[in-house]
Amino acid sequence: MIMGPAELAVVEQKLSTERLTPYRTATNGDVKLAVRLYEWNTEISAALGSTLGHLEVLLRNTMNDALTTWSTARFGEPRWYLDPGRILNHRAERDIDTARRRATRGGRAETNGRVTAELTFGFWRYLLTSHYERTLWLGCLRQAFPGLYRRGMRRDIDAAVHDLHLARNRMAHLEPMFNRPIGHLQTTALQVAGWICPTSRDWVNAQCRVPQLLSERPVP
Numbered sequence: 001m002i003m004g005p006a007e008l009a010v011v012e013q014k015l016s017t018e019r020l021t022p023y024r025t026a027t028n029g030d031v032k033l034a035v036r037l038y039e040w041n042t043e044i045s046a047a048l049g050s051t052l053g054h055l056e057v058l059l060r061n062t063m064n065d066a067l068t069t070w071s072t073a074r075f076g077e078p079r080w081y082l083d084p085g086r087i088l089n090h091r092a093e094r095d096i097d098t099a100r101r102r103a104t105r106g107g108r109a110e111t112n113g114r115v116t117a118e119l120t121f122g123f124w125r126y127l128l129t130s131h132y133e134r135t136l137w138l139g140c141l142r143q144a145f146p147g148l149y150r151r152g153m154r155r156d157i158d159a160a161v162h163d164l165h166l167a168r169n170r171m172a173h174l175e176p177m178f179n180r181p182i183g184h185l186q187t188t189a190l191q192v193a194g195w196i197c198p199t200s201r202d203w204v205n206a207q208c209r210v211p212q213l214l215s216e217r218p219v220p
């Protein structure tokens with residue numbers, strides 16, 4: 001859509017001057033280019049968000065599989081989220097309680113898959129922190145990332161998922177991404193996917209529009 005000065009002024013007002021300020025700053029006050037950058041920011045955020053969405057599903061499923069196998073072998077209880085070994089901290093227990101309530105809304109039966117799907121990206125990210133290194137990581141979760149074996153350590157995947165989690169939260173709040181290292185974030189997402197499963201990484205990569213959109217960025 002081609003807009004004149006009057007239409008641009010209306011759009012700026014409705015978006016709010018405060019929201020458009022970072023874009024105007026990046027375009028030296030050119031409101032037309034600022035709006036185009038805002039539009040591009042929305043496109044690239046959606047593209048990166050799609051890639052991170054695919055990764056989140058891979059991440060939670062591989063971690064859930066590892067936790068289920070480990071909990072069954074060690075405690076005779078496949079429902080690891082019941083924490084039979086009393087390993088999880090209060091924050092994780094609270095997140096699991098919320099997930100279980102949501103999973104059983106409307107009288108639905110509780111299943112591992114439903115509970116897992118209700119746990120947030122942040123929940124899985126925190127299971128990879130140093131707090132769980134000697135319990136969940138060494139005892140279980142490192143098995144979820146076969147591609148990391150002999151090539152990295154827990155802190156490597158912790159750092160990668162931490163950055164991706166922050167980016168996802170930023171996009172969820174519709175914050176600017178044009179001033180973030182989008183190309184690096186996409187590469188990091190694919191790296192984590194490769195640690196889980198190279199075939200799945202290639203599939204995620206084939207769906208990703210981030211490289212194309214980076215080449216179409218309206219402002220250098």
